[in-house]
Amino acid sequence: MLEIKDLHSAVEGIEILKGISLTIKKGEVHAVMGPNGSGKSTLAKVLSGHPAYEVTSGEVLFQGKNLLDLSAEERSLVGIFMGFQYPVEIPGVNNAEFLRMAYNARLLNEGKDEVDPLDFDDILQEKMDMLGMEDKYKERSCNDGFSGGEKKKNEILQMAILKPVLSILDETDSGLDIDALRIVADGVNKLNGDDNALILITHYQRLLDHIKPDFVHVISGGKIIKSGGKELAHELEAQGYDWLTTAN
Template sequence: MLDIRNLQARVGGGADILKGITLHVNAGEVHAVMGPNGSGKSTLAQVLAGNPAYEVTGGSATLDGNDLLAMQPEERAHAGLFMAFQYPVEIPGVSNAYFLRSAYNEIRKAHGQDEVDPLEFLDIMEKNLALVDMEPSMLNRSVNAGFSGGEKKRNEILQMAVLRPRLAILDETDSGLDIDALRIVAEGVNKLRRPDNATIVVTHYQRLLNHIVPDFVHVLSAGRIVKSGGKELALELEEKGYDWIETPAEAVA
């Protein structure tokens, strides 16, 4: 499904942060991408989603054979990509309901489907709100404005539930969550797992992986995947920290 080959990227004309990432994700799989601060794991998520602050300097990334890197961010969303933001953006003045319905309909339009009207959409929302334990009243609030950290992350999972992406990337979704919020978010993600979709969980800590059990774990260091393995690799990282992972020589700078 997702095929990343030798991907290199940088931000603002600086040195490459990603120095050649190769990763294959198949339908039905959950991959965890772990690594210390500055290893490039969030950059990978941002580059795949098309954040214009990042510049791809080499390599390729395709989703179902389509060149992701040639697409605008909205086209990537239409193609089935979804990134849950580490820091969801506040948009005062735009209601959650309107925002989500716009996104939902734009994706439907891109697939030649009819738009749904506000009432139909409310039905869809009601089913999904329960998934992340949110009150319907939050639909009338401005997108993320004044939300607590936990509410913002749950709102990301709500969006994911409504938009039903083929590939979801969770960018440090666990950061700043207490254990209850973490459990709600993880349960939401688990319930959305289907044989025809896939998830990449980007995280610094192992604790999220107690709740979202990955099929594969990849360790990033200085812009490269330095180790890949099964879920037991995450436990090993938790126990030993990141120090025992071999750091590529040129990354010591």
């Protein structure tokens, strides 16, 4: 589904990713871990098409097509979802309306008819019930004045609405208390199936107790320095990242 080959990326002329290669298949959950400043979030931003992140060399294929040729909105339309580490507040934009617009953009792209607010409300309500979310998520402005946990829940709600093929969740767990983490993780587990894939970018092993990864990769200094199964996450939790980074 996704093939990253020797990806290099720079921000304002400073190289941050120094050759990342990673292959992800349908139904897989990949955890990307690593110390602060290692390049984890940069990878997420490059994959989602952030204009500030320049790809200096390398290749990314998504379902056989060159992903790097697509703009951020085109990437979304072909089925890539980015869950933000810091979801952006958009005061004055009603959350339900925003979700409907995003949903309709997807439908239009697939050559289908848009849904009206009433029909969409049924779709939205079903997803909100699934994620145990209160009505306030419909009524308020998008992320405006939401707590950290509420923002992350709202990201998962968007994921549920957009039904992406590949989701990249950037530090979705950071700043969440244990209850919020459980709700978010349950939501992700419900949404993840055999036909889609998930990249979990995280600093802590804690999230991986709730969402079981098939593979764990450790990024440091802009490269993947170790890959393994979920047991690698436990080793990291017990020993920190130092044993890996100093060994290299």
